[in-house]
Amino acid sequence: MRTTLSPPAALASFTLVNLDEVEATFVVRDLGLDAPQLLIDCSRLRCLRQLGVSYVVSQLLVLHQGGARVFLVNVDPVLHRCLRLLRLDTLFPLV
Template sequence: MNKLLPQPQPTQLNFTPYLIRVDLDAVNCPELARNILSHQPLRRPRLIVDCQCLRCLRTRGVAHFVSQLLLLHQAGAQVLLLNVPNLLRRCLRLLRLEHTFQLEPTPSPLAHAA
């Protein structure tokens, strides 16, 4: 039984939730990608990844993190990254991936002054 996404019932329309919060430290990305592909005709999910406290960024590095995101993107998911540190934002820009994934806009320094 798959616990990541609901399984379609023959007599029931099944829509993948539009927004899904994903913890990349806890989820098996290849399995999630397979589930997204199996639900592809129904809806393209939008995955939200909060980068603020990800252990995998510190323990496995940016390359592993980006490869997991690319796997999900290739499966058809839209990936929204929240709380992206400046260093990761720069790495994504250098890899030319800043348009592949949606990044939460950085707060303007002027917004804090007001």
């Protein structure tokens, strides 16, 4: 079962994060918010192709452990299947 949220009315409350350009540990620390809502566009992640699904999943988990709510956009079938197999698809909902 695919977990999908309808697009939020106001995306202004989301911070777009590019995992190719920043490490997840710095994102949460630099935002300094109690529960930031992060939007990850997976369509152009070079790190997904170069470093693999395990790297992306580990970065998502670091963001989550730092207190961020992480939402994913444009998830390819391989990443989606891995998230589902790891039972992380409910932790990182698709928008």
